[in-house]
Amino acid sequence: MPGYQPSLTVVNPGLTxxxxxxxxxxxxxxxxxxxxxxxxxxxxxxxxxxxRDLTHFKQYKYGSTDQALYRTLVYGIPRTAMGNFQSIFSPAQIWDLINYIKSRRTD
Ligand code: HEC
Known part of the structure; x- marks a missing residue:
């Protein structure tokens, strides 16, 4: 997956x-x-x-760790409608999005 390697070491700053x-x-x-x-x-x-229902973290196909979510959002999912948001959002905005999705998690 694109961005797999560089996303392994990213750290979620949390609710800043x-x-x-x-x-x-x-x-x-x-x-x-x-x-x-x-x-x-x-x-x-x-x-x-x-x-997928994004409130069900256990059903995520591309991973639901902070690092996996960062990779999905920043680099996208090839050959799907899920684009990459690298040039659209700052890292801080990516984390705000991730932390919002995590706040809606049900499993
Ligand atoms: C044009 C439609 C579209 C937009 C806009 C879009 N997505 Fe997606 N997204 C998809 C599709 C389609 C998939 C599923 C790809 C697959 O399952 O193969 C997906 C997959 C995902 C996944 C991975 C779920 C898994 O199973 O691992 C996450 C997380 C996600 N999107 C979050 C977002 C967020 C956050 C935004 C806004 C910044 C966003 N998406 C914008 C269409 C979109």
Whole structure:
């Protein structure tokens, strides 16, 4: 997978301030919800390629550690609609997104 090696050593800074989750929510709503659904559970009409329910971490195909999530978001998933966000978000924004998704985890 692209970015596998450089992502192995990244460290999640955690919730850097009290607005971190709100920032992550906004980033998700504006950039991810159109495919993954407002509740992270996918969209019925997004049949191009089914997306997993992102609240179920145990079902993630590409890993759910901080490092795996960073790799997925920054480098994307080849040959799928999941693009790469390397040139769109700063590392701080990537972590805000990851920490928002983690806050919605149910398993
Ligand atoms: C154009 C549609 C689209 C957009 C926009 C999009 N994704 Fe995805 N995403 C997908 C698809 C399709 C997959 C599944 C690929 C697969 O399973 O092979 C995916 C996979 C993922 C995965 C991996 C899940 C797993 O099983 O490991 C994560 C995490 C994820 N997306 C998060 C995000 C986040 C966060 C954003 C916003 C920054 C985002 N996606 C934006 C379509 C999209």
């Amino acid at each position: 301030d009290s607005a971190a989750l709100a920032r992550g929510f906004q980033l998700y709503r504006d950039n991810c919800a159109m495919c993954h659904g407002p509740d992270l559970k996918g969209l019925d009409n997004y049949s191009d390629m089914p997306v």
